Amino acid sequence: MDLLGYVKKQTGEFLEKMPKSIRKKKGQFFTSVETAIFMANMFDISNCKDEVSVLDPGAGTGILTIAFVNRLFAEKSNTSVNITCYETDADVLPVLQKNLAYLKNAFNDCVSYRIIEEDYILSQSNDFQENLLAAKNPEKYDYVIGNPPYLRIMRDNPAAIAMPKVVHGAPNLYFLFASMSLFNLKDNAEMVYIIPRSWTSGAYFKAFREYFLNVGKIEGIHLFVSRDKVFGAEQVLQETMIIKMKKTAEKPESVLITSTNSSSDFEDVSELRVPYDAVVSGEELYVYLPTNEADINVIKKINMYHSTMPDEGLKMKTGIVVDFRQWEELRKEPGENTLPLFYSQHIRDGRVNHQPSGKEYDWISDEKPGLIQKNKNYVFIKRFTAKEERRRLQCGVYSPSDFEEYEYIGTQNKINFVDKTDGGEMDAQTTYGIYALLNSTFFDMYYRILNGSTQVNSTEINNIPVPPVDLIKEIGEQVLLSEDLSTDNCDRIISEVAYV
Structure with a gap:
């Protein structure tokens, strides 16, 4: 032998x-x-x-x-x-x-x-x-x-x-x-x-x-x-x-x-x-x-910038509520002293809604300040996706005007969200600009090249180079004007504005 x-x-x-x-x-x-x-x-x-x-x-x-x-x-x-x-x-x-x-x-x-x-x-x-x-x-x-x-x-x-x-x-x-x-x-x-x-x-x-x-x-x-x-x-x-x-x-x-x-x-x-x-x-x-050569091109284009979101006053964070640890605060129905709790299932087609998520509890008590956050502009992104899904980065714009009766909301731990580092509120242009970047083919490919897992890690997102905030706002303004949140439109706009 x-x-x-x-x-x-x-x-x-x-x-x-x-x-x-x-x-x-x-x-x-x-x-x-x-x-x-x-x-x-x-x-x-x-x-x-x-x-x-x-x-x-x-x-x-x-x-x-x-x-x-x-x-x-x-x-x-x-x-x-x-x-x-x-x-x-x-x-x-x-x-x-x-x-x-x-x-x-x-x-x-x-x-x-x-x-x-x-x-x-x-x-x-x-x-x-x-x-x-x-x-x-x-x-x-x-x-x-x-x-x-x-x-x-x-x-x-x-x-x-x-x-x-x-x-x-x-x-x-x-x-x-x-x-x-x-x-x-x-x-x-x-x-x-x-x-x-x-x-x-x-x-x-x-x-x-x-x-x-x-x-x-x-x-x-x-x-x-x-x-x-x-x-x-x-x-x-x-x-x-x-x-x-x-x-x-x-x-x-x-x-x-x-x-x-x-x-x-x-x-x-x-x-x-x-x-x-x-x-x-x-x-x-x-x-x-x-x-392949397309991957190399994506790396070169994104790495041409040297600032990150935290450098530009923005930061991706992880949702606050770990539901299996906070059963006592969760609610099945809306009511007095109750706020909407958002899961990854609420991120759909570039927007964030609060339709039934399929979870038993879609609401949370407002009694513990550490479990809730201000109702303001955010970009939500799913932390976990299936291996076979086409995109790793799946995000949506959260608009506070859609839930204007609430001063605060809850976010479940299986979503990430982008917020200002100083606790202030992102303007609409910045919000839509960040959404466009994360929703683009560029960023999805870049993240897949960087990370082989199905988890979207906020630390890694915060280390990805991004254009300066004035270009992010310009991207967001064009997305707002077009009223088109599709990946194709985001790709077109950021290619014209930031990755020529």
Whole structure:
């Protein structure tokens, strides 16, 4: 049996014996052979030395390392390889041992390996933090290939405590592994990792991005248009990407972005060479993931501005009422001391109404000031949309004159709203201008490139560059005059006024 066929068979037998429910609790998802081969082929081995070291943290059955070594010997037959695998799972360790022994036997004395049965993060966190217990010369590697555990952990988890430099908000083991792997690389060496794309934006991952994108630079990204292909039989629906990093301070001119649409055998790979600054941009070091020339054009056009909504005195906020926590304040019917409560279902065709939402409670008591807000001009936007929906940004103009009998209203937590930062009221032109931007194809495409989730994050919206407020007002005035809230009309107006 050929090498990868043997490993695939051993991995398949392990997966049959080990229930997915148990592996999921460990954050353990196994890479398909096709994905492992693709990852192995992402490395540049043109300047490979006669003797190289390879690290596979969280090695599982060893399929990634074996795919890489198999490729290495196919192209560089005179090379010798020293492999280091970290793995602590007692269930999978016998399979890893068996597979690496088979690898060594296939290539005789050209392969040596060791399996370290210690926690990958904790075993060398002193070196990463450079504290008094750090090794003077921590071990570094020529190549790192990895599929880290995907597991949220508490902030008091030992792994999170061990790496405060990259932790902000809710930690996940995958970005701790990625940070440590970059640390483990030799200068100008490469790593290829398969990770969720959630790290590319958002406040929780800011500290990680600052470390990851300053110590290293992105050289390649592979995107999976179909979420269910990357792990094959594992049926993982996480938005996942493969990233190739080089440990260097020197910024490359461009990043190669590849993508696959449907098959799991990587036969339909498309390629796009993207300027580095169109991929990594802004103070937040967001990572944009364009897949075609139209995406690149959108990034360039929106990034030509440098102010954000907060810079212009505007801010997107999240609705106040978390209904399952405030049952006592909710009401089924209007009445005395009762105000309309707005849900995402009330955003329809560019407007906000208060027709029955399908919820049991469409009203709220006015007795708690912290749960209500002034009845004034807003732009409402849905926080959650379905993956298959055509648009991610779905918004509507809230007009206080439609509810003039109320001084205050309530907004449920599954909507966002745009308001003035000083607590004042947006004029109509600004309101309609902000609506036009958020309702445009430009902004919807930009947000999709930035964020692969179905949640509209107010922090990310507040970091998107926008035209200055005088241009926003001009856009809004033209939308008002046209009385047309369609996306086509918004696109036409903002193209003429702001993105010529």
